[in-house]
Amino acid sequence: MFPIVESREIAKNVFFQKIQAPRVAKKRKAGQFLVLRKGEQGERIPLTIVNSDPVEGTVTIIFQVVGKSTAELSQMKAGEALQDVVGPLGLATHVENFGTVVCVCGGIGTAPLLPIATSIKNAGNKLVSIVGARNKDLIILEDEMKAISDELIVTTDDGSYAKKGFVTTALQEMIDAKTKIDLVIAIGPVPMMRAVSEVTRPHNIKTMVSLNPIMVDATGMCGACRVTVGGETKFVCVDGPEFDGHLVDFKELTMRNRAYLREEKVAMEKFEHKDGKCMGGSN
């Protein structure tokens, strides 16, 4: 069992949890993820590791409630324990001194990007961060990103906070201003990563994205997470999660992520109306 040490909501429907998982904490590098399972009937859920403390043996995850399993996870309190935590999985981010790196995060994507951006900064790069979300309430980890960035730009789609517009608008402005950019790393919703890749493509700016397809075992055994990259099928769990955004077939990824929408709805309805009582969900 893997005890939860800390659990709290850090933005609307976005939760922070610190979990005791010494083996994972000891080994984890930026860019890697874990798979957890709440209990005996639970799904195997892949989540990026945001931080780890090898001394106290903990790992940190930040997740958004999107369906039954994450809703259930969000209700778990400090002191309760998860049945399973497996990791660290996937390849660590390749980090070196590239020059100037722009880290673009959308919504919950800031959580997986924070440790990567930290390594990028520590490797001597100039780090510009663009953090965006639909509205003010969904901006997370702003202070943490600010602390490590040479420059931080915050955007909201609706203008409820900081600069109004999309992260791509801010990135486009940097490009238009002839800022020298050696690498862009974008993590967020699939449409956002796709849009960032399209902004950088005409300028040949290398752009890495971190993909989040449906997974089951996450060790290369089942092939659920396959994605087309440069015309070849890759397994995100062992070949990724990071890929060249200019080569990823985002359309296919978007479609494949919709495979269980119907079943997720069934599970969520059952969860919300357990024993005839409303258990949670949107209000």
Add this chain to the structure above:
Amino acid sequence: MAEITPKPRPKPFSIPRQPMPEQPASVRVKNFNEVPYGFTADLAVLEAQRCIQCKNPACVKGCPVSVKIPEFIDLVAKGKFAEAARKIKETNALPAVCGRVCPQEEQCEAPCVLGKKGDPVAIGRLERFVADFERVTGNVEIPKPGASTGKKVAIVGGGPAGLTVAGDLVAFGHDVTIFEALHKAGGVLMYGIPEFRLPKDIVQAEVEYIQKCGAKLECDVVIGKTITIDELLEEEGFDAVFVGTGAGLPYFMNIPGENLIGVYSANEYLTRANLMKAYDFPTSDTPLSKVKNVAVVGGGNVAMDSARTAKRMGAENVYLIYRRSKKEMPARIEEIHHAEEEGIDFRLLNNPLQFIGNEDGWVTEVECQVMELGEPDASGRRRPVPVKDSEYKLPVDVVIMSIGNGANPLVPATTPGLDTNKWGNILADQETGKTSKKGVFAGGDIVIGAATVILAMGAGRKAAAAIHDYLMTGNW
């Protein structure tokens, strides 16, 4: 269940091979319960009495782990079922599993003398019977571990090979830890073979038996990621490592439309259904699409398992698309027979060319072409050749690719000095399991490619003997 006093032995050859009582096909396609009920005590004794107790038993030579077949069958014939179970366990720690999923017809039963004139003794059914008897009566004897040698061995992978090595090594007195990547040990027995062919509580009972014998088990540890082999040897104090990670990487055909939604690898489909119990959704949280038309591509046991699972998930039409004829199918005859009884639509001499989807990315059709058999190819089977202008389309909602598995790269990729062949399989001596890296042994599918449970166990037994020798002498 109680042991019984058998009636006097009838003459050999006077008793026919006893059929296995099983769920009728029309009932079993609607549930995930085990298909064969198993022998009753009376049936078991009657079948055991058919054995003529050859002085030089060919059956034992046909068994990869050399189960003492005539001896255990004699005990069954005398009604001493618990003793029979212990006799098997002298060489096979997983009889309830082997009695269900071993290809007995090509191993122990193939050379049976009775088979020359009629039907061989139903060795597998008897093995299953005594294992079940022992478990159900709760009369499982736990052997005492050997005197401690002070040596530590890590087993990578809790499948059939790893469990066998663990069982043998604790008996030799070594301190054994099994590291399993998934949340339950058992490997393919848990995620691959369906509940209706091998109930999961039986697998877990066998895993618990190995633990009671003294082996430690740590789940959720991915060797190569969570810990490397070198760390096991240098930091965690293990004196030897056995790698039994199985065949993990699913193959695809690399034809158009293979990444459409609804196209699964057999590993994913079966893992969802078996390990994650998707048939129990939404009580279990892992879903699996419930659809009308399913195509399974392939002709092995895994293809049969996938097709029969799809039927139980509610599919009306399940097509099994195989590019050769039934004669060349690698699946066991019994499995093919069960699939036919359950209404699987065999599209033999058919090969998929592409999968076609709708605008939402869901697979809707498979385009096939008809094949005919030409000259034998490298595999010795006749090569399928396309028939001109024979293309046609089948409407499908789900496709399950069951054309085999390659080697999982996680361990070789993170273990310097561990040599592999061009397919990524670990190079290991067939007799000892020794690899190119001192102190590291390997066996099962990761060495020989996708094969059977019992071959993995056979490799495990040989490796266990070699590991013991290495630990006691230090000779590599």
